[in-house]
Amino acid sequence: MFKSHLGDTSNFQVDFTINKSYVKIESLVKIIKAFFMKLFISMVLISATLFSANIDTFATEEGYYRDYQKALALAKKEKKVLMLVMVADYCPWCRKFEHKTLSNTIVATKIKNDFIGVIMDKVLDKKHYPKVYETPLIPVVFFIEPKKETVLYESIGYKKKKEYLKTLDDVQNMHNDERNR
Amino acid sequence: MKKLLLIILTCKALFATSFFTLDNLKDLRIYFVNETEFITKEQSDGIKEAVQARLKVAGFTFGAVDAATFFLKLESMEIDKTEVIYIQIGIGEEVITNRTDNIETFAFTYLATDFIEADNAYFDTVESIHYLIDDFLSSHKDDNEE
Numbered sequence: 509m510f511k512s513h514l515g516d517t518s519n520f521q522v523d524f525t526i527n528k529s530y531v532k533i534e535s536l537v538k539i540i541k542a543f544f545m546k547l548f549i550s551m552v553l554i555s556a557t558l559f560s561a562n563i564d565t566f567a568t569e570e571g572y573y574r575d576y577q578k579a580l581a582l583a584k585k586e587k588k589v590l591m592l593v594m595v596a597d598y599c600p601w602c603r604k605f606e607h608k609t610l611s612n613t614i615v616a617t618k619i620k621n622d623f624i625g626v627i628m629d630k631v632l633d634k635k636h637y638p639k640v641y642e643t644p645l646i647p648v649v650f651f652i653e654p655k656k657e658t659v660l661y662e663s664i665g666y667k668k669k670k671e672y673l674k675t676l677d678d679v680q681n682m683h684n685d686e687r688n689r
Numbered sequence: 690m691k692k693l694l695l696i697i698l699t700c701k702a703l704f705a706t707s708f709f710t711l712d713n714l715k716d717l718r719i720y721f722v723n724e725t726e727f728i729t730k731e732q733s734d735g736i737k738e739a740v741q742a743r744l745k746v747a748g749f750t751f752g753a754v755d756a757a758t759f760f761l762k763l764e765s766m767e768i769d770k771t772e773v774i775y776i777q778i779g780i781g782e783e784v785i786t787n788r789t790d791n792i793e794t795f796a797f798t799y800l801a802t803d804f805i806e807a808d809n810a811y812f813d814t815v816e817s818i819h820y821l822i823d824d825f826l827s828s829h830k831d832d833n834e835e
Binding site: 601604 | 706709832
């Protein structure tokens with residue numbers, strides 16, 4: 509049986525070669541290509557409509573900076589880790605990460621107490637953050653040691669609150685180790 | 690196209706759950722559209738009942754007013770004597786948008802699809818439906834755990 513879904517395309521490459529004529533394979537490949545194109549367009553449309561971003565609202569509500577340099581200066585002054593959240597307005601995973609993880613009361617309180625948060629749109633704010641943080645994957649969070657402006661840890665992708673709280677603890681420990689050196 | 694596939698596969702590998710948010714989703718009604726010719730009325734009713742039973746076991750309730758719609762749509766076409774089947778499941782409900790005046794509209798708040806070529810159209814379709822429902826239930830569980 510030939511069976512495929514988004515995460516399992518390796519299966520159909522193998523099964524394509526079994527008892528199928530070349531013409532039929534060509535037709536199926538065309539259909540699958542059309543299907544993925546249709547799916548891609550739908551995803552982009554859904555993202556653009558349902559998940560239209562308001563990064564400024566999120567920053568205001570959760571107390572994140574929108575100015576990298578200001579946030580860095582404060583992080584240096586308060587000797588806290590700078591938490592740079594990189595998102596994009598077309599990214600549904602970013603919206604989910606903001607709404608479910610970063611807005612969670614426990615996570616938000618921990619961030620407010622121990623970190624200086626700054627949030628950037630990787631495309632729209634491109635000129636407002638250092639080039640070194642340009643990334644093909646989002647959401648990404650860079651935990652930056654403010655003194656040397658080096659990345660302590662990079663958290664890639666959507667993280668659930670429990671997992672993210674552990675990341676925050678780990679980063680906090682790394683920061684303390686760094687300070688005690 | 691290769692790049693697109695790579696992006697999709699990378700995303701799928703990186704993120705186990707769905708990017709849709711299924712928090713507090715409890716009341717459902719089922720809407721089943723069968724646009725295939727290989728599934729009989731009896732089989733169609735059987736699929737609907739099986740889907741509803743699985744959702745009930747997972748804690749969803751049916752019969753409430755203004756419940757979200759859980760839809761299941763089956764489409765098929767024949768290519769060189771091979772049945773190609775497109776299966777979609779999703780949730781449709783009223784949502785408040787971010788547009789001016791916060792317009793309310795009906796929107797799909799969950800969508801998952803499968804595209805199969807089947808030797809045994811009915812059994813392979815049922816298998817695919819269960820696979821999609823597994824993913825849906827797993828996403829729902831992830832989103833609703835404390």
